[in-house]
Amino acid sequence: MAEERKKEECCSGHQCGSEHTHAGKILTVLEPAAAEPESAGILSSQAVVYRVTGMDCSSCAKSLEKHMQTLPAVKEVNVNFSTGKMQLVADGLGEDAVVKEVAKAGYSAMLLTRGTAKAVPKTDQAGTALTTISGVLLALGFLGSLLPSISPLVVTVLYALSIMSGGYRPARSAFYSIKSGSLDMNVLMSVAAVGAALIGEWLEGATVVWLFSIGTLLQTKSIEKTRDSIRNLMDLAPPEAWVKEGESLSRKPVEDIAVGQVIVVKPGEKIPLDGVIVHGTSSVNQAPITGESIPVDKLVGDSVFAGSVNESGAVEIKVTKLVEDTAIARIIHLVEEAQEKKAPTQAFVDKFATIYTPIVLVLALLVIVFPPLLGLGTWGEWFYRALELLVVACPCALVISTPVAIVSAIGNAARNGVLIKGGTFLEKAGAITAIAFDKTGTLTEGKPQVAAVIEMEGSEDEVVSIARTIEERSSHPIAQAILTYAKQKQIASQSGQDFKAIVGKGASAVIGTETFYAGKPALFQELGVDLSAWQMKIESLQSEGNTLVVIGTATKLIGMIAVADTIREITVSAIGKLKAAGIEDIVMLTGDNEGTAKKVASQTGVNRYFAELLPQDKVEAVKRLQQEGKVVAMVGDGINDAPALASADLGIAMGGAGTDTAMETADIVLMADNLEKLPHTMKVSRKALSIIKQNIWFSIIVKLVALVLIFPGYLTLWLAVLSDTGAALLVILNSMRLLRMKD
Structure with missing residues (x-):
């Protein structure tokens, strides 16, 4: 009780409520851009949002962004590779015109509106067909070269047609990339293919194009799968609901249902909108929202969430949120926004890539010119090696190593009832060595x-x-x-x-x-x-x-x-799992007396406790842990413990599913009001950091090996392509392991 009174004093003294944030300072939740510098790329509410498919690398997103910026009608544009979305502010540029411009750059676009938010982009059938045709022509040309009766001219024509069919879309994208001042993989591959043809290496050129097309298709499909891990949450809530008007029931789209209307949900049906039960009782499976594996009994007056499943009795629910404001809609919005924020590692890799590519391009030009002048070989030999260097120059696997892992990890956490607000916080969670818990309402009921x-x-x-x-x-x-x-x-x-x-x-x-x-x-x-x-x-x-x-x-x-x-029943097992996950210090902060703190500590298994703390004392306790060299996470209710949450390296709020403020204030939100998913969050975060490191080192080593093999002449052009696209694909598949990670 003493602790609760002190919490109330905290609220009056620290302006608890919607004004707490977790950037280490106090800001209103109405100014997210100020609270999160990482989200600066997200445009104003006037922006029109398109879903873009076909981007398999962050350089693709940059090329498309630069292309759109060349259009006079475009005022602002932001293309995000992680979520596959383009935000556009333009005057007099209709949907059809935007779709055509995106198609010129080699990608497909679809306008996202409230009605099309659940729509799934069509499969790129044209790209698949062109890749297949290219492969068939390449195979025919190779077989023809083995038969003495087939003219070399026919073989060359088959190879040329293979290059044209497989290289049409990359060449088109390369044209618009160069036009907008970008040098992406499409440009490098197009130059390599044309260069191979110019020096008579038609088989090499056709193989390069076909391998590149295959790699691009596989990468695109794999990345779309990681993006769909969040989009599929949208399908959890049904598109229609039974609305009660008087004594009659009518079926209506959820978009047409207003706050205050009463809907009826029968046993076994999904709940279509957030609301409060006004008649009936039931058991509701809230796993899609909170990650809780056990259904929760719901009575009159209890809140229910869209996307959860009504398992037993029929209930009447008074709608409290519009379809775009439901808990699941907010989760999807916040998760996709989080996936757009670059982690420190990703920002570093992107900067490295912008320096690395031009350096290798200059090196390729030097390779063409100087060795032949010095008499170290023919112009043709060194031109071929320069083409190999151009292919190796694209740091696709390196650039893709971090964002796919982050998207996968954040997606996994969201499906398990944990909202991680961005790559920065994911990385911090993976580095945590001490966790401080508020006692009342966190460790206890x-x-x-x-x-x-x-x-x-x-x-x-x-x-x-x-x-x-x-x-x-x-x-x-x-x-x-x-x-x-x-x-x-x-x-x-x-x-x-x-x-x-x-x-x-x-x-x-x-x-x-x-x-x-x-x-x-x-x-x-x-x-x-x-x-x-x-x-x-x-x-x-x-x-x-x-x-x-x-x-x-x-x-x-x-x-x-x-x-x-x-x-809490789950507290002891959760703390045990955190210790097993490698968290060194489990600390309890409480305003209660020494005796109470000692008793709770012994019952829960925490390593240390700080008792008789005022709110400002909790801040000092967190700082003391940090001074000891610990990376500290603070777990509280997201409102009353705001000063300590803000002081910690990572703020974790509980019970976010029913609280708008908790979803806005913390770095990580446990959607259910218990600690069950905290160990899983730590495991996912640490696994993500491990996979990111694996991806980066693997990408760098593959590039170095390829570069070393170029100059002795051991690397062929098609092997260079295979090393690049293969490395990128392996990096993606390695990152996708995070999607399947379980408790």
């Missing part, structure tokens, strides 16, 4: 329960019966705990009258002809009752974190009821 009943003169039933009679009219949490206990034990109340509340001390009632009291020990001291015989017992119970309700009259004690907060 935050709801007092009867821990013990001590009889002095009466029986247990008599003590509880009198306490229930006195407390029945009170809404105080401790009174409610006693009433709940009495109901569970089936102990009835007695006939009472003249009920009175004694402010700050307890309550009284006349039962029969005698006045009975229920309250603090101090109340009975004021009444003149001798407590000396029970003083040691009272102090012992209080030191263990119990709040005592003494029952008696003005002359004698009948008994005492000890009430205490209880440990």
Whole structure:
């Protein structure tokens, strides 16, 4: 109770509510751009959003962005590779015109509106067909070259047709890339293919084009699969609902249903919109939203979320959120926004790539010119090696190594009821060495329960019966705990009258002809009752974190009821899993006394605790852990613990599914109000960091090996292409392992 009062003081002293954020400072949630510098690429609400397919590398996104910027009508444009979206602010540029311009650059676009948000882009059948034709022509040309009866001219024509069919789209994209001042993989591959043809290496040129086409298709499909891991969440909520109007039911699209209307959901159906149950009871599976594996019983007045499944009884639900404002819609929006934010590693790799590619291009020109001048070989030999160098120059695998892993990890977490706000926070979570927990409502239920009943003169039933009679009219949490206990034990109340509340001390009632009291020990001291015989017992119970309700009259004690907060069922196992995951320090921060803190610490398995803390003391405790060299995560409710959450390296809020503020304030949000998914979050984050490192090192080593093999003449042009596209594909597949990672 002391801790709760201190939390209330925190709110009044630190402006709790929607003004807390997690950038280490206090900002309003209405200014996300200020709170998150990473999101600067996200345009204003005036932007029209298109879904773009066919981008298999972040350089593709940059090329498309530059191409769109060359159009006079375009005011602002932001193309994001991770989510496959293009945000556009343009005057007088219609949807058809935008789609055509995107197609010129080699990609497909579809306008996203409320009605098409769930639509899935069509498969790139044209690209698949051209790649297939190119492969067939390449095979025919190769077989023809083995037969003496086939003219070399026919073989050359077959190779040329293979290059033209497979290279049409890359060449078109290369043209618009050069026009917009970009040098992407399409440009390098086109130059390599044309160069191979110019020096008579038609088989090499055709093989380069076909391998590049195959690699591009596979990469695109793999990346779309990672993006769909979040988009598929949209399909969880049904598109229509049964609306109750009077006594009649009518089927309506969810887009046409307003706040305040009543919808009916039958057993086995998915709940279409967020709302509150106004009639009926049921068991609801909330796993898609909160990650909870066990269905939750829902009664009248309880909130339900779109996308969850009504498993038993029919219920009537009063709609509280429009379709675009539901919890699942907010989750999808925040996750996709998070996937657009670059992690520090990704930002570094992108900067490295922008320097690396021009350097290798200059090196390729030097390779063409200087060795032949120095008499170290023919112009043809070094021109061929320069082409190989151009192919190797594209750092596609390196650039793609981080964003796909981040998208996959954030997507996995979201499907398990954890919202990670961006790549930066994913990386931080993977580096955490200490976790600090608020006690009340985080490690404990935050709801007092009867821990013990001590009889002095009466029986247990008599003590509880009198306490229930006195407390029945009170809404105080401790009174409610006693009433709940009495109901569970089936102990009835007695006939009472003249009920009175004694402010700050307890309550009284006349039962029969005698006045009975229920309250603090101090109340009975004021009444003149001798407590000396029970003083040691009272102090012992209080030191263990119990709040005592003494029952008696003005002359004698009948008994005492000890009430205490209880440990959450999941807390002990969650802390055990965190330790197993390698978290060095599990720390508890509480405003309660030393005795209570020690008891809870021993019951939960935390390593250390800081007791009797005011809100500002919790901040100091977090800083103390940081001074010890720890990377600290703070877990709280996202509002009351805001000062400590902001001071920590990572702020984790609980119960975000029902709280808009919690979803806005923390770096990571556990959608369910328990710690069950926190160990999984740590595991996913650490695995993501490991995979990112694997991808980066693998990409660099492949490039270095390819570069070394060029100059002795061991590397052929088609092997150079295979090393590049193969490395990129392996990096993507390695990152996609995060999608399948389970608890």
